[in-house]
Amino acid sequence: MNGDEMRARVAGARVGRLATVTSDGRPHVVPCCFALDGDTICSAVDAKPKSTLALRRLDNLRSNPAVALLVDHYDDQEWSRLWWVRVDGRGRVVDEGEERDAALTVLGAKYPQYREHPPPGPVILVEHLEWRAWP
Amino acid sequence: MNGDEMRARVAGARVGRLATVTSDGRPHVVPCCFALDGDTICSAVDAKPKSTLALRRLDNLRSNPAVALLVDHYDDQEWSRLWWVRVDGRGRVVDEGEERDAALTVLGAKYPQYREHPPPGPVILVEHLEWRAWP
Numbered sequence: 643m644n645g646d647e648m649r650a651r652v653a654g655a656r657v658g659r660l661a662t663v664t665s666d667g668r669p670h671v672v673p674c675c676f677a678l679d680g681d682t683i684c685s686a687v688d689a690k691p692k693s694t695l696a697l698r699r700l701d702n703l704r705s706n707p708a709v710a711l712l713v714d715h716y717d718d719q720e721w722s723r724l725w726w727v728r729v730d731g732r733g734r735v736v737d738e739g740e741e742r743d744a745a746l747t748v749l750g751a752k753y754p755q756y757r758e759h760p761p762p763g764p765v766i767l768v769e770h771l772e773w774r775a776w777p
Numbered sequence: 778m779n780g781d782e783m784r785a786r787v788a789g790a791r792v793g794r795l796a797t798v799t800s801d802g803r804p805h806v807v808p809c810c811f812a813l814d815g816d817t818i819c820s821a822v823d824a825k826p827k828s829t830l831a832l833r834r835l836d837n838l839r840s841n842p843a844v845a846l847l848v849d850h851y852d853d854q855e856w857s858r859l860w861w862v863r864v865d866g867r868g869r870v871v872d873e874g875e876e877r878d879a880a881l882t883v884l885g886a887k888y889p890q891y892r893e894h895p896p897p898g899p900v901i902l903v904e905h906l907e908w909r910a911w912p
Contacts, residue, residue: 657851661796661804668843669796669804673851673861708803716792716808721890726808755856 643775648727651775653678655713660685660766662702662709662733670702676711677745677752681771683711683729684745686756687763700735700764709733709768727775731768741767778910783862786910788813790848795820795901797837797844797868805837811846812880812887816906818846818864819880821891822898835870835899844868844903862910866903876902 643651652658661671676685687700703709714726736742745765750757778786787793796806811820822835838844849861871877880900885892 656853659794659796659806659847659849661794661806661845663798663802663804667798667802667841668865669798669806669845671794671796671804671806671845671847671863673847673849673859706802710796710804710806712794712806712808714794714808718791724808728806730803 643725643727643777645773648773648775649678651725651727652683652711652713652729659712660699660709661712662699663706664698664702665705670698672699674711675749675753675756677748679745679748681769683731683768683771684748685766685768686746686749686761687766688761699766703733703735703766707732707734709766711768725776727773729768729771729773731771733766733768735764736767737764741765778860778862778912780908783908783910784813786860786862787818787846787848787864794847795834795844796847797834798841799833799837800840805833807834809846810884810888810891812883814880814883816904818866818903818906819883820901820903821881821884821896822901823896834901838868838870838901842867842869844901846903860910860912862908864903864906864908866906868901868903870899871902872899876900 658676660674674685709731711729717723742765795809809820844866846864852858877900
């Protein structure tokens, strides 16, 4: 899979799985909606900012910015059709301001749900992307 | 979601996403087939043992046994139907012997592909499971 193909599959995916590392070195992974904006991956936190579940991934990023976003396809009948693309990068939490507004515009262009109900919390921006794929 | 419901959803899932942590503290995540056997999650390494991609998650576990396995449901049209279950545990790599054989039997009962083509590599056993779910 070449670079353009990896980008196309990630850009087209409706859901990814976002992995981070807790401050005590354990893995954390959640499903997430996201958008690819040039060389940045944007993701919003859907839940209220004070929710424990929402805070975990934000806390993780503040102590360790390393992020892995996985996009994959599973086909239970035909394992020869399986593929995945993983993007490793560095994430940061943006609580407010122009960068957050720009990310919400990009997310809104991809997901009508975000246009109807703009997420109230911070956004995550993942940069310095490294791309890997299988097969 | 109560404990029985979490177990049922994880047991019934055909694919999960397995997150580990690299020796330098970065997150790693791959899609994986798995089976729930009592209080143990079993997973096989499909690729040849010497493959770099296959070795990464095994190397991770040998340096840091913390594992998170995510099972989730995404519905692009109806976000009110989304759910996930995450199982945190400690993983170990079993290269050969009765434990490996037993895990392959459990995996074969769930996936016909494993009965037809038994995976040649080690298996991963995840124990000391802690269950979390949303919503």
